[in-house]
Amino acid sequence: MHPSDLAAAQRGRVLVTWSKQATADPLEIVEATGARFRTRRYGWLWDLESQVYNVNAGHGHPHIRQRMHAQIESIAAANPNAVLPIREQLGRMVCERAGFAKAFFATGGSEAVENAIKMARLYTGKTRVITRKNSYHGATLAVLEIAGDRRKQAFEHAMKPGLHIDDPYPSQRVGDTSDWVASLERVLDQAGPDSVAAILLEGFTGTNGMQLPPPDFWPRVRELATAHNILLIDDEIFSGFGRTGRWFAHEHWGVRPDLMTIGKGLTSGYAPLSGVLVSQDVADYFAEQTLWCGLTHYAHPVSCAAAVGSMEVIAREGLVGRAERVGQVLQTQLKTLADTDLGIVDVRGLGLMIRVELDRNATPLHQLMRERGVFLPVRDNAFFVCPPLCLPEEAVAEIVAALADGLAQL
Ligand SMILES: Cc1ncc(COP(=O)(O)O)c(C=O)c1O
Missing domain, CATH: 3.40.640.10 (Type I PLP-dependent aspartate aminotransferase-like (Major domain))
Structure with a gap:
């Protein structure tokens, strides 16, 4: 089945959660490993929502x-x-x-x-x-x-x-x-x-x-x-x-x-x-x-x-300690980003449970970040950084750079 046919066929028969059905735009996931998943439309995305905040040990273990x-x-x-x-x-x-x-x-x-x-x-x-x-x-x-x-x-x-x-x-x-x-x-x-x-x-x-x-x-x-x-x-x-x-x-x-x-x-x-x-x-x-x-x-x-x-x-795999360590690196880099006039007004959280508040509505950032290799949960004027706990420390710089680019377009 052609990928867009699959989305249409599923939409024809399956209701999605918490959404108006006509405008919901769920992604087709084709594979997933560690802290990322690959979608038909955007390729590999860093999963900053851990599939509704639950894939703590990482995908495909x-x-x-x-x-x-x-x-x-x-x-x-x-x-x-x-x-x-x-x-x-x-x-x-x-x-x-x-x-x-x-x-x-x-x-x-x-x-x-x-x-x-x-x-x-x-x-x-x-x-x-x-x-x-x-x-x-x-x-x-x-x-x-x-x-x-x-x-x-x-x-x-x-x-x-x-x-x-x-x-x-x-x-x-x-x-x-x-x-x-x-x-x-x-x-x-x-x-x-x-x-x-x-x-x-x-x-x-x-x-x-x-x-x-x-x-x-x-x-x-x-x-x-x-x-x-x-x-x-x-x-x-x-x-x-x-x-x-x-x-x-x-x-x-x-x-x-x-x-x-x-x-x-x-x-x-x-x-x-x-x-x-x-x-x-x-x-x-x-x-x-x-x-x-x-x-x-x-x-x-x-x-x-x-x-x-x-x-x-x-x-x-020591993922609890890792969440604390990588979370601190993320918060430090996000706070540095907050100094660069991109509209960030607060960064806070514990471990890999981080909230970033903006001076404007964050909703459009979700789409901007899909196009930049990151699946980003947003709500009102905030976005969340809650990846699987196995997120490699080396990925932090890539994610923060993508966020800087997305925020500049917001
Ligand atoms: C703190 C808290 N309690 C309860 C729930 C409900 O869990 P479920 O969606 O598995 O019913 C959630 C879900 O997001 C939650 O965040």
């Missing part, structure tokens, strides 16, 4: 493929509770790595967050969930309702109002604390802590800002949660598995959440899998109480194999 093949050859389909060596291995690996008692495996990130909320409601006997005003935790209706992101707008009329912490940026001090903490204290006061089951926060916020929280924020959240029998849920679906230069972003702030949601980089996107990791107290609670959670495809064996393979690659 033979070890992950081999793990998946081996699982397909043994047991390719099994009910979510069946005992399998690959499930035991993944549960052990992920709990030991992250320091939790037990893991509950689901399919996608939004479901993991829904399950974490259900667990918090069951455990505390309370219902409400506090989130940040500019937060995204997934697109199923229950998760849209509690989060603050504008992606809920089309459905908001049918939803209860959320409970949100302000996250002014840059943050200011208010008396003894930061304005983030003051906002949380206010929300808790208004809602009444006896109604709040959970505080749900991204380990490090993704496309909604990548704001570095003030230093008192996470420790104070932990204190307040403990004091009021509220569970602290850390959503590491975007920021986990090395992306910020730590295995999990909360390690930057030194706090221990009660529940942690994982997805995306868990399998590096080779198969769908997500999870909720739970503390010993929560695990003990569900030893005696029913866990009212579960769907048909949960803990899929081939996805478990992809996760084991991906975690092995991230550990063996």
Whole structure:
């Protein structure tokens, strides 16, 4: 089939996400390796979006493929509770790595967050969930309702109002604390802590800002949660598995959440899998109480194999340290670019989770960068630099030079 025929044929039968169908312009990918993929129309592109922020271990890794093949050859389909060596291995690996008692495996990130909320409601006997005003935790209706992101707008009329912490940026001090903490204290006061089951926060916020929280924020959240029998849920679906230069972003702030949601980089996107990791107290609670959670495809064996393979690659190839190192090189070069009058007003982030803000709308930059060998995620006045963690350091200069050229045309 001629390449343009393939795009037209797919468009004729398959709906795309988050788009008006007539104007969406998805690319045909013909091969992918490491931190790049090759498209029919533009050739090789550096993947600064990691295919929706999840190919942490890199494209086409033979070890992950081999793990998946081996699982397909043994047991390719099994009910979510069946005992399998690959499930035991993944549960052990992920709990030991992250320091939790037990893991509950689901399919996608939004479901993991829904399950974490259900667990918090069951455990505390309370219902409400506090989130940040500019937060995204997934697109199923229950998760849209509690989060603050504008992606809920089309459905908001049918939803209860959320409970949100302000996250002014840059943050200011208010008396003894930061304005983030003051906002949380206010929300808790208004809602009444006896109604709040959970505080749900991204380990490090993704496309909604990548704001570095003030230093008192996470420790104070932990204190307040403990004091009021509220569970602290850390959503590491975007920021986990090395992306910020730590295995999990909360390690930057030194706090221990009660529940942690994982997805995306868990399998590096080779198969769908997500999870909720739970503390010993929560695990003990569900030893005696029913866990009212579960769907048909949960803990899929081939996805478990992809996760084991991906975690092995991230550990063996030192990709967490590499994300920190290459991320610093990228930030330094992007900050140098910011001094050259190309409209950059801020560069910030952690590891390979970087946001660059412009003094104008960044949308046209996406197309300009496709033509310059870079697949660049953009949103409003910002673009993001979130490549696979195996991005070679030598690629940084090439990418930054392409960005300088694209920005000059913007
Ligand atoms: C922080 C965070 N939580 C949850 C989700 C939802 O994950 P999924 O798209 O796999 O349902 C996302 C997706 O972008 C995310 O960034």
